[in-house]
Amino acid sequence: MVKKILIVDDEPSITVPLTFLMEQNHFKVMVVHTGEDALNAIDHFQPDLVLLDVMLPTIDGFQVCQNLKSNPKCTTTKVIFLSAMTRDIDLAKGNTLGADAYITKPFSNADVVKQIIDLLF
Amino acid sequence: MKQENKFWLFAIACTLFTTTIVVSLAVLFRRQLDPHQHQILIEIFKTQFWYFFSTGVFLSAAFGFTLDWFFRFYIIPLNQLIDETRVMNTVNPVHRIKIDGSREVKTLAELINSLGDQCEAAKHNLDQTIESAKAKTEAEKNILATIMAELTQGALICDTVGRILLYNREAQRVLNKVQQPIEEDRLEDEKGTETDGFIGLYRSVYSLIDIELVQHALKDIQRKMNEKKESVSSHFVLVTRERRRLRVETLPILDEDKCFAGFVLLFTDITHELEQADQLDSYLKKMAKSLRSRIAAIRSVVDLMIQFPEMESREKEDFLGIIASETEILSRLLDTKLNRTNHYAKSSWPLSPILATDFVLTLKSESIAISNMLVEVAYCDSRCMILVDHYSLVLALQFVLECLKKEWGVTCNRIRLTAPGNLVQMDFIWQGAPVTIETLRQWNERSIILPKSEYPLSLKELLAHHNAEIWPHTEDPSGNENCLRLFIPRVNSKREKEDVRKVAVLPKSRPDFYDFDLFNQAGQTPEIEARLLGALTYTIFDTETTGLDPRSGDEIISIGAIRVVNGRLLHTETIHQLVDPNRLIPPESYKFHGITDKMVKGKPTIEKTLSFFHRFAKNTVLVAHNAAFDMRMLQMKEKKTGIRFINPVLDTMHLSAVLHPSHQDHDLDAICQRFGVRITKRHDALGDAIVTGEVFLKMIPLLNNKGIFTLKEALVASQRTYYAKKKY
Structure with a gap:
């Protein structure tokens, strides 16, 4: 069965290549640009994994993650933060919320793919 | 008593006295007469009544006038003489007596005046001698006063109960401006803030600075002295109502028996430095974020183009477009932002190193709300240090606990201390619903206000000065046990030594400038x-x-x-x-x-x-x-x-x-x-x-x-x- 990945980032220059990368790796991809859309998409699209940016307008990535982790329907959904915030505290904040990985920008495509495969298979 | 009343009292007394004598003499005289002589006397009295009557009236009038004259020319002038001589003798030696009265009184006044002149002359000579001797002392004193006045730091010297014995201009400037005429807006501004005080000699310093802050500093000094530490000063940050941040250094003053005789507060306004540091920090963060995002995009696209060389031309075009636009943005960033970079000062909010375990224990002992909490130290090196401004961080945490209790309806029952990696984590644990990030964000924006004390910075600002953050965490999978986690960077070993301030001991004889004798007033x-x-x-x-x-x-x-x-x-x-x-x-x-x-x-x-x-x-x-x-x-x-x-x-x-x-x-x-x-x-x-x-x-x-x-x-x-x- 094809695994579903939700990409949440407000910058198309990130989402366009990421989408291409995921499709090349045979994942089913959905892209949203805001926290609200992400919460809706999690309900409808039921992704297996979310690639989540932290700095989003209004509802940020941390809030999306907190919401997702407290949602009983999403117990198996994995979360990977993709963020330009790189302090120790930022990483700790992500991990504290139950994120499965925290990848800092800029990242290598290979690392992202490897993390996803490790988490999903 | 009024002069008139005195006069009448005096007149009545004299009249009574004279009448008594005359009447007694008359009675004695009558007893010596036989009835015949008595008859003759009455006869004479009857025939010569008008003679006797007028003699009586004239005598009384003469008596009255004499009395009045005596009073006016002797009694009143003498009383005035006493008062005026006392004036000459005490407050106004150049005063000279000018009074109306009898010749004797006038002569006396002249004599006193001439004595006054002589005394004045003698005093003048003495004064000159003293003056020249004092001039030398004065010059030395002035040097000291000038140094005090021109200090770029504000200085307050207080006695043990916190009364201000000395302050300089800079202290007045940073703390308030009492002697300027009050302006409308200033009145407006200070309306309703009864606690806001004035700086002034003999006024209490606690109307300017929260007593808790000073007490905390003094306790810190006492501890350092007990431990015989080299440096005995203590630092704290005072945030004024205008949100100026003052770094305050507290130094003890000891008397010759090494007992507390007062303390010195030195103020440095660090608002500007802190603002600059904050600006730099936020600038760096923004810069790093933009750089990272741009590079992330470029890197990702390039990787793809290498990995899939035979991609369709439309996709290739899209990717090249991304690279072009992102590099364009990057160059612009470098051109505009980096060129504006200044050399900002390092943040100078004074933080002192403390063992994380000690901090938790003092927090516990200082907050009644959590005094019966269980403290659990897990996976934590006991020598693990953090940098804190003790007073304000304790307030911040008390504020968070208060918010949890009042607004989230939960009470913490456990503190857990862990230190994975470079961060120290302090978990405040409770059984109940988790705090949402959104609620936490609202608390972060609020000023720290507790029932007993308040701090005019927001929770977020205060934590930012510690490079710390508070974050929610769910403990167990069932979601029943939750906590708020304080992240604060750990410092590995002791930092560079603090500036050493040695304890000042007052000499046996007190210095004679300003009002140091107030120490024993x-x-x-x-x-x-x-x-x-x-x-x-x-x-x-x-x-x-x-x-x-x-x-x-x-x-x-x-x-x-x-x-x-x-x-x-x-x-x-x-x-x-x-x-x-x-x-x-x-x-x-x-x-x-x-x-x-x-x-x-x-x-x-x-x-x-x-x-x-x-x-x-x-x-x-x-x-x-x-x-x-x-x-x-x-x-x-x-x-x-x-x-x-x-x-x-x-x-x-x-x-x-x-x-x-x-x-x-x-x-x-x-x-x-x-x-x-x-x-x-x-x-x-x-x-x-x-x-x-x-x-x-x-x-x-x-x-x-x-x-x-x-x-x-x-x-x-x-x-x-x-x-x-x-x-x-």
Whole structure:
């Protein structure tokens, strides 16, 4: 069965290549640009994994993650933060919320793919 | 007693005495006569009645006139002589006696005057000798005073109970500006902040700085001294209401027995530095974020193009477009932002290293709310240090616990300390619902306000100064146990040594500048009335009004006041405020005070001015000339403003009557002339207040001569005087 990945980032220059990368790796991809859309998409699209940016307008990535982790329907959904915030505290904040990985920008495509495969298979 | 009354008492006494003698002699004479002689005597008396009667009348008249003459030319002048000689002898040696009286009294007055001249000459010589000797000391003292005044740091020296004994200009600048005329907006600004105090000699420092902060610093110093540490100073950050951040260094002053004799507070305004550091920090964060995002995009695209060389041309075009636009943005970033980079100062919020475990334990001991919490130290190196501004961080955490309890309805029952990696984590654990990030964000934006104390920074700002953050965490999979986690960077070893401040010990003989002798002054006595007149703090004031009848709508148009501390007029601590009376100023009053309607227009109203004056005069004794009038003026406003002056009041007019009962004239001009006080600006509120102050200070030794030493004794004596009966 094809695994579903939700990409949440407000910058198309990130989402366009990421989408291409995921499709090349045979994942089913959905892209949203805001926290609200992400919460809706999690309900409808039921992704297996979310690639989540932290700095989003209004509802940020941390809030999306907190919401997702407290949602009983999403117990198996994995979360990977993709963020330009790189302090120790930022990483700790992500991990504290139950994120499965925290990848800092800029990242290598290979690392992202490897993390996803490790988490999903 | 009034002179007239004295005279009548004296006259009656003399008359009674003489009458008694005459009557007794007459009775004795009658007993010696036989009935026949007695008959003859009555006969003679009857025939010569008019002769006897007129003799009696003339004798009484002569007696009366003599008595009056004696009283006028001897008794009254002698009394005045006593008063005036006392003036010469004490407050005004250049005063010379000019009185009308008998030749003897005049001669006596001349002799006393010439004695005064001789004494004056002798004193002049002595003064000159002393003066030249003092000049040298003075020069040294001035150097010290100048250094104090020109210090770029603000300095306050306080005694053990927190009274300010010395302050410099910079301290005044950073803490407040008392002596500038009060402006409308400033009054506006300070309305309703009763706790906000003034800087001034003998005022309490705790009206400026939270007592808890200073106590904390003093405890810290005590601990360092007990541990015999090299450096004994303690730092804290004071945030003023205008959100200025002052770094405060506290130093102890010890007496010769090494006991606390007071403390020194040194203020450095670090607002600017902190702002710059914050700017730099946020700039760096923004910069890093933009760089990372851009590079992430480029890197990702390039990787793809290498990995999939045979991609479709449309996709290839898209990707190349991304690379082009992102590199374009990057170059612009570098051109604009980086060129503007300045050399910002490093953040200088003073943080002190402390063992994380010690911090948790003190937090626990200082917060009643969590004193019975369980502390669990897990996976934590016991030597793990963090950098904190102890006082403010404890407040911040108490604030968070308070929010949890009041707004989230949960109570923490456990603190857990862990230190994975470079961060120390303090978990405040409870059983119940998790806090959402959104709620936490709201708490972050709030100022730290607790029932007992507050800190004018937001939780977020305060944590940012510690490079710390608070974050929610769910403990167990069931989601029942939750916590808030404080992340704070750990410091590995001891930082570079703090600046060493060695303890200062006062020499045996006290330095003789300013008011260091206040260290041992009275004032610990709770009963203000029992205090000596010379040891009290006074606010000498005067008002100018539209007229003399407060009951028929006359209003205050100007208030002047000056403080007296330790027998000194403080010319830097004054009020001089015009007041808008909301009515026209009658032209007949203009010729006294020279204040026009135009001058008072737009000035603060009496309500605002009185509120300011009330705080200025707090905990002092009020002094005014003809105070009954001024007090009545203030009282008339009591209902409207709700401001009540409960300070004890002394009146220089009453005191003058106490000192010089034989003088009729007790107006300010006459008293000034008697005491040799020069009047500069009469009928100017501040001018009159200053003159009243000078007169008052000269009165204190005279009152002491009369056996009046305490405030209570002065009040009782005032009340007895005739003028005290005059009511407004």
